[in-house]
């Protein structure tokens with residue numbers, strides 16, 4: 001089976017200690033997942049030690065774009081997401097939340 | 104993305120990620136620097152691998168094998184960074200096989216004694232740690248992250264080299280002489296490793312503007328001297344530069360310039376030619392592994 005180049009890239013995620021989140025650490029190239037995992041073990045699991053490793057074909061990852069970054073930042077205009085935190089925020093001196101300061 | 108908005112992004116200390124838009128100037132500068140680093144890791148493993156059969160004990164042999172495996176692993180990690188920037192793995196490897204790749208030229212030299220193996224770890228990797236430690240702050244995200252992992256492992260390389268040298272220094276006079284003789288070469292090699300003076304470094308300015316390089320060649324050389332002059336003295340070695348002196352008022356070192364052109368004929372060295380032949384042969388004989396893991400089945404056009 002012929003694969004595109006993109007499909008030979010596997011992203012590597014590592015769990016340092018049992019109970020901690022998996023962290024993206026880099027990527028490896030391989031024709032199939034088993035060898036990708038073996039390469040990832042050698043590159044990312046050998047020296048530091050870890051609890052577990054995931055490899056995921058890059059082409060199977062769906063991701064946001066750079067432009068969407070702004071949408072994820074916590075906005076002053078969405079104070080309803082931070083009820084009860086207004087006073088604290090205001091103390092910091094960026095109290096641009098007059099529309100909410102009725103209480 | 105305009106050049107201005109890209110520069111604003113850099114100024115705000117935002118890291119650049121592979122899928123981000125970036126000006127060609129940035130991509131090319133990053134690619135050149137990171138190809139250099141990736142090639143250095145891979146080519147640099149060969150002279151040390153040559154010494155594995157001559158390690159004086161099983162313990163030292165295992166230490167050296169582990170180090171060589173680390174270096175090739177660093178090459179693997181950085182090759183991925185290079186690929187995502189737009190240089191294919193095939194091209195990257197072909198450049199090495201065609202003798203077109205650029206890397207730290209010290210790796211073309213003959214390693215003449217077991218003390219040389221200690222020196223490359225202690226002084227060579229030690230000097231590289233100074234540089235790579237600053238590069239954890241580089242603006243290209245995947246490279247900066249790779250530096251965290253790589254520097255962590257370089258620390259092992261430094262300490263195995265120091266341990267090897269310290270052991271020889273506690274040995275016979277012949278062993279101590281071997282170390283001093285090796286050090287007399289590696290002192291200058293370490294000084295050259297940081298590159299030409301800032302005033303003569305062609306790529307430095309561009310790289311520093313893009314925050315791909317964090318400290319200049321001269322700054323790094325100075326940091327290296329701060330750390331290593333005391334270490335070298337403690338080791339009982341004599342520095343082959345009588346003019347070396349710390350200038351309190353400037354907070355920097357005065358030293359005799361190394362010969363920055365020592366490597367200008369490195370391509371014609373027998374040691375380089377021998378290693379090139381070895382690389383070409385092993386690429387050929389290990390082809391079945393690449394075919395087995397299907398890496399050679401990828402359509403060329405892609």
Ligand SMILES: [Fe+2]
Nearest residue numbers: 144173174177
């Ligand atoms: Fe390395």
Ligand SMILES: [Fe+2]
Nearest residue numbers: 174228257260
């Ligand atoms: Fe190293």
